[in-house]
Amino acid sequence: MPNIPFDKAVLVTCGLPYANGKAHVGHLRTYIPADIYVRSLKKNSQEVTFVCGSDTHGTPIVVNAEELGITPKELVQKYHVHFDEIFKKMDVRFDAFGTTDDETNHNRTLDIVEKLIDRGYVYPKIIEIAYCPQCDRFLPDRYVSGTCPHCEEKARGDECDQGCGKHLEPGELRDPVCTICQGPAEYKEQEHFFFKLSEFRDFLLEHLENLGGTLNARNYALGWVKQELTDWCITRNLEWGVKFPGHDDLVVYVWVDAPIGYMAFTEEWAEATGGDWEKFWKGDSPIVHFIGGDIIYHHCIFWPAMLKGAGYSQPSAVVASGMLKIEDKTFSKSRGYVVWVEEDYLDHGFHPDLLRYYLASYTSHTKEVNFSWKIFQDKINTELVGVLGNFLYRNLLFAYKNFGEIPEGDMDPEVIDKIVSTTEDVIQANADYEFKKAADIAMSLASYGNSYFQSNEPWKLIKEDKEACGKVIKNCIQLAKALILLFEPMTPGSMETAWKQIGMDSDVHEETYEQATVAVISGTKLEKPKILFTKLEDDKIQEMEDISSKRVKAAMAKEAGKAEIEIEEYKDEIEYDDFAKLDIRVGKIITAEKIKKSKKLLRLEVDIGDEKPRQVVAGLAEYYKPEEMVGKTVNVLVNLKPVKLCGVESQGMLLAADAGERVSLLTTDKDMGPGSCIR
Known part of the structure; x- marks a missing residue:
């Protein structure tokens, strides 16, 4: 494919890290080669602007935030800062690193969507949307799972992630299930808005034939375009995201506003430096996208069609990396085949340079x-x-x-x-x-x-x-x-x-x-050199392999429903009289609520057989929702001296089994009345 001309400024972007989890080595498979490319262009006297940012919208963000009991904005800010710091530590240097929730991106997204509407490329349509009667909510994207209509594999709401990899439109899944309550979902009619992707087939065929970058991106996209292109639903039932014009109950699909982030970040760079963002997005200066191989479809089909429809320049090259394995196993966070950049490296x-060199030199970029x-x-x-x-x-x-x-x-x-x-x-x-x-x-x-x-x-x-x-x-x-x-x-x-x-x-x-x-200058004084790269010793590598092995075993145990835990050392022996001092009784939880000043504490009222319920503060908010606690039979240490936690007095302590990431309240295997003594 043609190289980027040396007489023009170049914009280089990286696929946006999703702001709901930590950075792992798989992320760096894209960012480090992109940084190497940018540094090499600059060393060849080429003007380069390098932008990226956090992808902050979409259902996974909302689902994760709900599980943690925080707002989506709090969640994405945490991981935005995390990725920004990791990139700097790994010497990946962006000229601008924003978020898709920046005002600039909201404004540019609305500008593009409104242009598409005005030009007749967006239209309303009544479609069937998955709805959960138990949760009383519509289920966009990853709030719903089911069966792929194309290959019959298990799939999520917007993509057949475990089968054919095809993008799925709302309503396409068979046998939908709510991922929140795991109950069966049903389909209900609702108005949504579609982008006329089908009208861009001829344009995309020509665009892809001339697209620079790596052949894996170009050929994969051509394969899809040569088949039938269907129109693309670009709205979702969420409160978090960029509001669709004139419809406060809908937001634009995350794959609309996420790539528009490239443009918004370029605008933010231009505002900060006095640069010209339009020479890239309205002119003929080249745009090069570095992405993972799993998002070729979005960058080579949806994105250029949207840009063409709204009257903006299209990317000049798409560089798609091959995927990552860990110890020759398919990368999987849930199964423990992951290396976290911060805690594991x-x-x-x-040193950051060791991993940079390894990822760049191990194999061809597309493999x-x-x-x-x-x-x-x-x-x-x-x-x-x-x-x-x-x-x-x-x-x-x-x-x-x-x-x-x-x-x-x-x-x-x-x-x-x-x-x-x-x-x-x-x-x-x-x-x-x-x-x-x-x-x-x-x-x-x-x-x-x-x-x-x-x-x-x-x-x-x-x-x-x-x-x-x-x-x-x-x-x-x-x-x-x-x-x-x-x-x-x-x-x-x-x-x-x-x-x-x-x-x-x-x-x-x-x-x-x-x-x-250019000849080095004779007479230049030299200091005693230091060794730049030191040998990696066997014991350190064994330590890292042990960490990885332990993680995999823990994940396998969790998948099998078993707890892989560190067994703590036994405490010193005690006399029976010591144990007899503990007054442990059966209790029943009457009320439960979060304590505002703490993310970990719950305030409980527990019936232990007295006239008045006992107030107990328990550090269980990370493991149980308040509504899950009400009605549970528990074991309570009732003669523990009262203490104040976050200003709330605790008059006892609940007993629980602790297996690290898992905590389970102790109860009785038969129905015992409140106040029954534990002997």
């Missing part, structure tokens, strides 16, 4: 990546430590010990030719979205450097001809300079350190590839 002291701690260890130790790190350290340490500065000497034409050809090949590989190829080519220059150093034997030459030795070392430092520039997009933090070690006082992130052949 950064919190264990691993499936397997994250394995053993393979990770081998790749880092063999390549970053054994080849690149070895050349940089041994060369600079020799120069420091024997010269203290960059020595005099002419540049070897063979060395310069090697730098020039390698740089050209790396630039082209990155432009072709072949990041593994770029990494391999750059690493070959480090291998060449090791061979050059070894074959010239400077440790012997220094004793025989210091001037000749100086020339060899100067050429090695020139190779080091080129390597630092070539590896900066992949390992920016380490290369920043290496840049200073060769005596450079400029910002390596701002330097261009052209500097690779």
Whole structure:
């Protein structure tokens, strides 16, 4: 596919992280290659703007917020901050990182929807919507599950996620079930609004034939467009989201306002910097989308058709990554096959550059990546430590010990030719979205450097001809300079350190590839170098594998209905008289309510056989809803000294079994009246 022209500014975007969960390695499969691409374009003197943001609307956000007892806005703000921090820690540097709930995105979404309405591309239609009689609510998207009408596999309301992968319109699911109460749903008629996607078939065929990026995106989308395109329902029954014009009871579908976020974030970048957002979205400056392979349909079919219908520019390229496996198993958070970026990687002291290099260099961008701690260890130790790190350290340490500065000497034409050809090949590989190829080519220059150093034997030459030795070392430092520039997009933090070690006082992130052949300056003082990449030891990798194994076992146990728990050490023995001091009685919960000042505490009134119920404060709000507590028979320690919790006095304590993430109240296996003693 055609590369992006070098004479125009480029806008690069990344698929938006969904703001209802933590960042995992699968997320970085998209963001790190995109960051490498942007850094490489800048190193080739191209003007680039890099934007992204949090995807904050849709039913999963609402469902998750309801389960946690917080508002959708509170939920998305928490994870928006989380992703922003993770990206910065991983050296993924956006020029703008917003949210789809920003006012800018609301306004731009309304602008586009109204344009589509005015141009006759949106129309109303009475359709059947899944409705839950038990919950008394309509069920959009992930509030409903059922059977896919196309492949008969289990599916959610908007997508056959476990079968054919086809987008599903409201009302298409067979045998609908409410995901909230798990009861059967029914279909009711309601007016919704549709986008005339079917009218854009000819446009999409031409657009996709000329679309740049990776072939997996283009070919997958062409396959769908060549079949029959159906119109697309773009409204949902939710309160959270962008209100559909003139209908406060409807919001636009999340896959309408989410990609419009790209445009809104560009506007926010322009407002902050004085830039021009219209040169991308109303002009001919290229737009490159980096996305995961699971959202090709939306970015290559829905999105360009919407832009065309509303009179905006279409994307120039869509770069779709392959999916991720964990230890050669299909990625699955619910089954424990996941590596969390923060708690499993950064919190264990691993440098961001190691993971950046692994994800970029493991395989072709469009193929499936397997994250394995053993393979990770081998790749880092063999390549970053054994080849690149070895050349940089041994060369600079020799120069420091024997010269203290960059020595005099002419540049070897063979060395310069090697730098020039390698740089050209790396630039082209990155432009072709072949990041593994770029990494391999750059690493070959480090291998060449090791061979050059070894074959010239400077440790012997220094004793025989210091001037000749100086020339060899100067050429090695020139190779080091080129390597630092070539590896900066992949390992920016380490290369920043290496840049200073060769005596450079400029910002390596701002330097261009052209500097690779600009001769290093003799006489530049050198400091004692530090090792850039340290070997990953077996015991640390074993520790990480144990963490992963434990997570998988816990998930399997949970799926099987068993609790995988850490057994606490037994407490010291006591006499019977000690136990007899505890007055434990059967109680029945009469009322339950949340305590406003706490997310964990419930205020309960418990009948323990006295004339008046006993007030008890229990830390169970994370495990039980107040309405679930009422009527339960429980065991209560009634002679515990009263204490105040969040200003509310507690006159006892409920007994419960604690298995970490699971808590279960203790009760009796027969109907025992309130006040019955526990012996």
